[in-house]
Amino acid sequence: MTTRTLYLFGTAAPPVLDIAQVIHDAQSRGWDVRLGLTPTAARWLGARLPEMERLTGAPVRSEYKLPGEPDVWPKADAILMAPATLNTINQWALGLTEKFVVGVVAEGIGKRIPLVTMPCVNAAYVQHPQFERSIETLRSAGITVLYGEGGFVPNEPGEKKPFPWTSALAAVEAAAGPA
Numbered sequence: 001m002t003t004r005t006l007y008l009f010g011t012a013a014p015p016v017l018d019i020a021q022v023i024h025d026a027q028s029r030g031w032d033v034r035l036g037l038t039p040t041a042a043r044w045l046g047a048r049l050p051e052m053e054r055l056t057g058a059p060v061r062s063e064y065k066l067p068g069e070p071d072v073w074p075k076a077d078a079i080l081m082a083p084a085t086l087n088t089i090n091q092w093a094l095g096l097t098e099k100f101v102v103g104v105v106a107e108g109i110g111k112r113i114p115l116v117t118m119p120c121v122n123a124a125y126v127q128h129p130q131f132e133r134s135i136e137t138l139r140s141a142g143i144t145v146l147y148g149e150g151g152f153v154p155n156e157p158g159e160k161k162p163f164p165w166t167s168a169l170a171a172v173e174a175a176a177g178p179a
């Protein structure tokens with residue numbers, strides 16, 4: 001069996017602090033994982049980044065490479081953006097690609113890479129008028145957005161609920177198809 005590469009992209013919402021366990025779970029499902037983070041999420045993980053590099057056996061990336069530098073990761077067979085903040089969901093939908101991970105998933109639409117995202121947003125954030133528009137834009141571009149019934153259901157501000165990582169990994173497998 002050939003191992004497939006999953007880009008696991010995390011943004012600055014609390015479930016990103018559990019990403020080491022998600023790397024383990026994805027690996028045990030047969031994925032070769034590469035971890036990408038927004039700069040803020042990378043700051044949150046801080047001293048734990050070397051542990052993530054040991055786990056994945058590859059550099060963790062949160063910045064674009066310089067022109068002329070080689071790609072350090074193999075091509076992605078699927079990308080999971082989770083947890084995805086309001087900020088990142090909106091940037092992705094609007095094509096604002098200042099951040100490395102958003103640039104990759106923005107291009108991923110045109111490259112037909114299977115793309116899955118699970119937002120992590122509270123009940124106040126989702127009332128921002130851009131949020132629903134962004135969800136609709138991403139879904140209409142063919143992205144699996146795990147939001148609402150069967151996906152992430154918004155929590156009240158400050159309320160802590162388990163993040164449904166297992167559903168996210170199952171959706172990646174459904175989007176990527178059989179190995």
Ligand SMILES: Cc1cc2nc3c(=O)[nH]c(=O)nc-3n(C[C@H](O)[C@H](O)[C@H](O)COP(=O)(O)O)c2cc1C
Pocket residue numbers: 010011012013014038039040041084085086087088099120121122125
């Ligand atoms: C403790 C803490 C928890 C946060 N939780 C969330 C969250 O669940 N969802 C969200 O959209 N933003 C949350 N934020 C705000 C984001 O971290 C902030 O908008 C940040 O700029 C997002 O950057 P990124 O999308 O580039 O990772 C939180 C901020 C802090 C300090």
